[in-house]
Amino acid sequence: xxxxxxxxxxxxxxxxxxxxxxxxxxxxxxxxxxxxxxxxxxxxxxxxxxxxxxxxxxxxxxxxxxxxxxxxxxxxxxxxxxxxxxxxxxxxxxxxxxxxxxxxxxxxxxxxxxx
Amino acid sequence: xxxxxxxxxxxxxxxxxxxxxxxxxxxxxxxxxxxxxxxxxxxxxxxxxxxxxxxxxxxxxxxxxxxxxxxxxxxxxxxxxxxxxxxxxxxxxxxxxxxxxxxxxxxxxxxxxxx
Numbered sequence: 001x002x003x004x005x006x007x008x009x010x011x012x013x014x015x016x017x018x019x020x021x022x023x024x025x026x027x028x029x030x031x032x033x034x035x036x037x038x039x040x041x042x043x044x045x046x047x048x049x050x051x052x053x054x055x056x057x058x059x060x061x062x063x064x065x066x067x068x069x070x071x072x073x074x075x076x077x078x079x080x081x082x083x084x085x086x087x088x089x090x091x092x093x094x095x096x097x098x099x100x101x102x103x104x105x106x107x108x109x110x111x112x113x114x115x
Numbered sequence: 116x117x118x119x120x121x122x123x124x125x126x127x128x129x130x131x132x133x134x135x136x137x138x139x140x141x142x143x144x145x146x147x148x149x150x151x152x153x154x155x156x157x158x159x160x161x162x163x164x165x166x167x168x169x170x171x172x173x174x175x176x177x178x179x180x181x182x183x184x185x186x187x188x189x190x191x192x193x194x195x196x197x198x199x200x201x202x203x204x205x206x207x208x209x210x211x212x213x214x215x216x217x218x219x220x221x222x223x224x225x226x227x228x229x230x
Contacts, residue, residue, distance in 0.1 A: 032216040043119060043206065043221035044158075051216060090158060094216055100146055100163035100170040101210065101217040107157045 002027045002093045006106035014114045019063075019078040021109050023091030026072065033074040034092040034103065035065055044090060050074060061085070086113045117141045119222035121207050127228045128197055136192045136225045138207030146170070146210040146217060147190045149182065151203040152224075158206065164190065165212070197229045 007022040025031055033050040048059025055067045065076045074091060088110050092103040120139045128134050140147050149161040163170040164182055181193045190209075194201055204224045210217040 034216075036221075041223060043223045044208075045221070046218060049216060049218070092158075096215060098171070100148070100165060101215065101219070102148070102160045102163055102171060103150075103158075103219065104160065105150075105158040 002031065002095060002104045004091050004093050004104055004106035006089075006091050006109050008109055009107065010110045010112070012112040012114060013081045015083055016080050019076070019081045019085065019111065021076040021089050021091075021111065023065075023074045023076065023106060024072050025074060025091075025093045027093055027095070029095050029097060032094045032096060032101075033065075033067060034094070035059065035063070035074075035076050036090040036092060036105075038088045038090065038108075040087075047076070047089075081111075081113045083113050083115065086111055119207055119209055119220050121205075121222035121225050123225060124223065125226045125228070127230065130199060130229055131196050134194050134197055134227065136194075136205050136207075136227070138190045138192070138209075138222055139188055140190055140207065140209030141211075141220055142188070143211060144209035144220070145212040146219075147182075147184070148208040148210070148219060149192045150206045150208065150221075151175075152206070153200075153203040161192070194227075197227075199229050202227060202229045 003026045035047040036044040048057045050067045058064045091106040122137045147164040152158045162172045179195045206224045207222045208219040
Protein backbone atom coordinates (compact mmCIF):
# COMPACT_ATOMS: atom_id res chain seq x y z
CA UNK A 1 0.00 0.00 0.00
CA UNK A 2 1.12 3.55 -0.62
CA UNK A 3 0.49 6.69 1.39
CA UNK A 4 1.63 10.30 1.59
CA UNK A 5 1.90 12.60 4.59
CA UNK A 6 2.32 16.34 4.23
CA UNK A 7 3.55 18.04 7.38
CA UNK A 8 1.77 21.31 7.99
CA UNK A 9 -1.64 22.07 6.55
CA UNK A 10 -0.73 25.74 6.35
CA UNK A 11 2.64 27.38 5.75
CA UNK A 12 3.20 31.12 5.73
CA UNK A 13 6.34 32.81 4.39
CA UNK A 14 7.39 36.34 3.54
CA UNK A 15 7.93 37.37 -0.04
CA UNK A 16 11.53 36.57 -0.99
CA UNK A 17 11.94 33.93 1.72
CA UNK A 18 12.66 30.25 1.20
CA UNK A 19 9.65 28.02 0.63
CA UNK A 20 9.84 24.51 2.11
CA UNK A 21 6.84 22.20 1.92
CA UNK A 22 7.32 18.78 3.44
CA UNK A 23 6.19 15.46 2.04
CA UNK A 24 6.92 11.95 3.31
CA UNK A 25 5.76 8.85 1.52
CA UNK A 26 5.31 5.19 2.22
CA UNK A 27 5.60 2.68 -0.58
CA UNK A 28 6.49 -0.99 -0.85
CA UNK A 29 7.77 -0.46 -4.40
CA UNK A 30 9.99 2.25 -5.90
CA UNK A 31 7.51 5.09 -6.26
CA UNK A 32 6.72 7.79 -8.72
CA UNK A 33 6.30 11.05 -6.81
CA UNK A 34 4.57 14.27 -7.80
CA UNK A 35 3.85 17.76 -6.61
CA UNK A 36 0.68 19.47 -7.81
CA UNK A 37 -0.44 23.06 -7.24
CA UNK A 38 -4.00 24.30 -7.12
CA UNK A 39 -4.81 27.98 -7.53
CA UNK A 40 -8.28 29.18 -6.47
CA UNK A 41 -11.07 27.94 -8.75
CA UNK A 42 -8.63 25.99 -10.92
CA UNK A 43 -7.71 22.35 -11.37
CA UNK A 44 -4.59 20.69 -10.01
CA UNK A 45 -1.55 21.53 -12.12
CA UNK A 46 1.58 19.38 -12.19
CA UNK A 47 4.62 21.20 -10.78
CA UNK A 48 7.15 18.38 -11.06
CA UNK A 49 7.56 14.62 -10.93
CA UNK A 50 10.15 12.09 -9.78
CA UNK A 51 10.57 9.01 -11.94
CA UNK A 52 13.93 7.66 -10.67
CA UNK A 53 15.98 9.37 -13.38
CA UNK A 54 17.46 11.98 -11.02
CA UNK A 55 16.98 12.60 -7.32
CA UNK A 56 16.82 16.39 -7.69
CA UNK A 57 13.88 17.35 -9.84
CA UNK A 58 13.27 20.80 -11.23
CA UNK A 59 9.77 21.94 -12.02
CA UNK A 60 7.89 24.95 -13.22
CA UNK A 61 7.89 28.38 -11.58
CA UNK A 62 11.29 27.86 -9.95
CA UNK A 63 10.26 24.95 -7.72
CA UNK A 64 12.36 21.88 -7.16
CA UNK A 65 12.15 18.76 -5.03
CA UNK A 66 14.68 16.22 -3.84
CA UNK A 67 13.95 12.53 -3.51
CA UNK A 68 15.63 11.06 -0.42
CA UNK A 69 15.06 7.34 -0.19
CA UNK A 70 16.69 7.01 3.23
CA UNK A 71 14.28 9.57 4.65
CA UNK A 72 11.30 8.55 2.44
CA UNK A 73 10.90 12.24 1.70
CA UNK A 74 10.18 14.40 -1.31
CA UNK A 75 10.17 17.96 0.02
CA UNK A 76 9.32 20.87 -2.26
CA UNK A 77 11.47 24.01 -2.18
CA UNK A 78 11.76 27.37 -3.85
CA UNK A 79 14.61 29.76 -2.97
CA UNK A 80 12.55 32.94 -3.07
CA UNK A 81 8.79 33.11 -2.62
CA UNK A 82 6.65 35.30 -4.82
CA UNK A 83 3.16 36.54 -4.06
CA UNK A 84 1.87 34.50 -7.00
CA UNK A 85 3.02 31.28 -5.28
CA UNK A 86 0.14 31.52 -2.82
CA UNK A 87 -1.89 28.37 -3.49
CA UNK A 88 -2.55 24.86 -2.21
CA UNK A 89 0.14 22.27 -2.86
CA UNK A 90 -0.42 18.53 -3.02
CA UNK A 91 2.17 15.77 -2.88
CA UNK A 92 1.16 12.48 -4.54
CA UNK A 93 2.56 9.01 -5.12
CA UNK A 94 1.83 6.33 -7.67
CA UNK A 95 3.18 2.88 -8.37
CA UNK A 96 5.04 1.95 -11.56
CA UNK A 97 3.08 -1.32 -11.44
CA UNK A 98 -0.36 0.26 -11.33
CA UNK A 99 -1.88 0.02 -14.79
CA UNK A 100 -3.65 3.37 -14.84
CA UNK A 101 -1.23 5.23 -12.63
CA UNK A 102 -3.77 6.24 -10.00
CA UNK A 103 -2.50 8.94 -7.68
CA UNK A 104 -2.51 8.75 -3.89
CA UNK A 105 -2.52 12.27 -2.48
CA UNK A 106 -1.43 13.89 0.74
CA UNK A 107 -3.81 16.20 2.54
CA UNK A 108 -2.41 19.34 0.97
CA UNK A 109 -0.52 22.37 2.29
CA UNK A 110 -1.85 25.85 1.85
CA UNK A 111 0.96 28.31 1.20
CA UNK A 112 0.47 31.97 2.12
CA UNK A 113 2.97 34.62 1.03
CA UNK A 114 3.14 37.87 3.02
CA UNK A 115 4.33 41.08 1.37
CA UNK B 116 -3.36 25.01 -24.45
CA UNK B 117 -5.85 22.12 -24.24
CA UNK B 118 -7.52 21.68 -20.88
CA UNK B 119 -9.96 19.44 -19.09
CA UNK B 120 -13.33 21.07 -18.51
CA UNK B 121 -16.05 20.14 -16.05
CA UNK B 122 -19.69 21.11 -15.74
CA UNK B 123 -21.39 22.30 -13.69
CA UNK B 124 -18.99 24.11 -11.41
CA UNK B 125 -21.44 23.74 -8.53
CA UNK B 126 -24.33 21.32 -8.17
CA UNK B 127 -26.81 21.31 -5.32
CA UNK B 128 -29.08 18.30 -4.99
CA UNK B 129 -31.36 16.69 -2.45
CA UNK B 130 -30.51 13.43 -0.77
CA UNK B 131 -31.70 10.47 -2.79
CA UNK B 132 -31.57 12.27 -6.11
CA UNK B 133 -29.44 11.19 -9.05
CA UNK B 134 -26.69 13.49 -10.27
CA UNK B 135 -24.50 13.40 -13.34
CA UNK B 136 -21.20 15.23 -13.33
CA UNK B 137 -19.76 15.95 -16.73
CA UNK B 138 -16.20 16.20 -17.94
CA UNK B 139 -14.63 16.86 -21.31
CA UNK B 140 -11.12 15.36 -21.28
CA UNK B 141 -8.32 16.53 -23.55
CA UNK B 142 -9.12 15.23 -27.02
CA UNK B 143 -6.24 12.82 -27.70
CA UNK B 144 -6.15 11.40 -24.17
CA UNK B 145 -6.86 7.76 -23.53
CA UNK B 146 -7.08 7.34 -19.75
CA UNK B 147 -9.75 9.09 -17.70
CA UNK B 148 -10.12 9.42 -13.95
CA UNK B 149 -12.42 10.71 -11.24
CA UNK B 150 -11.17 11.86 -7.86
CA UNK B 151 -13.01 13.55 -5.05
CA UNK B 152 -12.09 15.73 -2.10
CA UNK B 153 -14.38 15.99 0.89
CA UNK B 154 -13.92 19.34 2.61
CA UNK B 155 -10.87 19.25 4.83
CA UNK B 156 -9.78 15.80 3.66
CA UNK B 157 -7.39 14.33 1.09
CA UNK B 158 -8.03 14.09 -2.62
CA UNK B 159 -9.15 10.47 -3.11
CA UNK B 160 -9.07 8.28 -6.20
CA UNK B 161 -12.46 6.97 -7.29
CA UNK B 162 -12.06 5.30 -10.68
CA UNK B 163 -9.95 5.05 -13.81
CA UNK B 164 -11.33 4.31 -17.27
CA UNK B 165 -9.58 3.06 -20.38
CA UNK B 166 -10.70 1.59 -23.67
CA UNK B 167 -14.36 2.02 -22.73
CA UNK B 168 -14.19 0.11 -19.51
CA UNK B 169 -13.26 0.62 -15.88
CA UNK B 170 -9.57 -0.04 -15.36
CA UNK B 171 -9.58 0.28 -11.58
CA UNK B 172 -11.94 1.48 -8.89
CA UNK B 173 -11.54 2.26 -5.23
CA UNK B 174 -13.64 0.91 -2.39
CA UNK B 175 -15.48 4.24 -2.39
CA UNK B 176 -16.78 3.53 -5.90
CA UNK B 177 -19.68 1.27 -4.95
CA UNK B 178 -22.83 0.36 -6.87
CA UNK B 179 -24.18 3.88 -6.43
CA UNK B 180 -21.51 5.19 -8.77
CA UNK B 181 -21.09 4.64 -12.48
CA UNK B 182 -19.01 6.15 -15.26
CA UNK B 183 -19.65 6.42 -18.92
CA UNK B 184 -18.13 7.81 -22.07
CA UNK B 185 -21.35 8.36 -24.00
CA UNK B 186 -19.68 9.89 -27.04
CA UNK B 187 -16.20 10.70 -28.24
CA UNK B 188 -15.77 13.73 -26.02
CA UNK B 189 -17.65 13.47 -22.72
CA UNK B 190 -16.84 11.43 -19.63
CA UNK B 191 -19.51 11.32 -16.94
CA UNK B 192 -19.79 10.28 -13.32
CA UNK B 193 -23.28 9.33 -12.17
CA UNK B 194 -24.31 8.99 -8.55
CA UNK B 195 -27.58 7.08 -8.47
CA UNK B 196 -28.98 8.06 -5.09
CA UNK B 197 -26.97 10.77 -3.41
CA UNK B 198 -26.17 10.72 0.30
CA UNK B 199 -25.10 13.60 2.52
CA UNK B 200 -21.59 12.14 2.64
CA UNK B 201 -21.28 12.44 -1.15
CA UNK B 202 -20.87 16.20 -0.69
CA UNK B 203 -17.40 16.92 -2.02
CA UNK B 204 -15.38 18.48 -4.82
CA UNK B 205 -15.19 16.04 -7.73
CA UNK B 206 -12.20 16.28 -10.06
CA UNK B 207 -11.95 14.74 -13.49
CA UNK B 208 -8.53 14.04 -14.99
CA UNK B 209 -7.22 12.65 -18.23
CA UNK B 210 -3.92 11.29 -19.46
CA UNK B 211 -2.34 10.71 -22.84
CA UNK B 212 -1.06 7.41 -21.40
CA UNK B 213 2.05 7.44 -23.51
CA UNK B 214 5.11 7.44 -21.23
CA UNK B 215 5.10 6.32 -17.60
CA UNK B 216 4.32 7.82 -15.26
CA UNK B 217 1.16 8.93 -16.99
CA UNK B 218 0.85 12.65 -16.48
CA UNK B 219 -2.67 13.46 -15.41
CA UNK B 220 -4.33 16.75 -16.35
CA UNK B 221 -7.05 17.87 -13.98
CA UNK B 222 -10.21 19.85 -14.50
CA UNK B 223 -11.28 22.66 -12.13
CA UNK B 224 -13.74 20.43 -10.31
CA UNK B 225 -17.45 20.28 -9.61
CA UNK B 226 -18.55 21.10 -6.09
CA UNK B 227 -21.42 18.79 -5.19
CA UNK B 228 -23.59 19.76 -2.24
CA UNK B 229 -26.16 17.22 -1.04
CA UNK B 230 -28.84 18.63 1.25
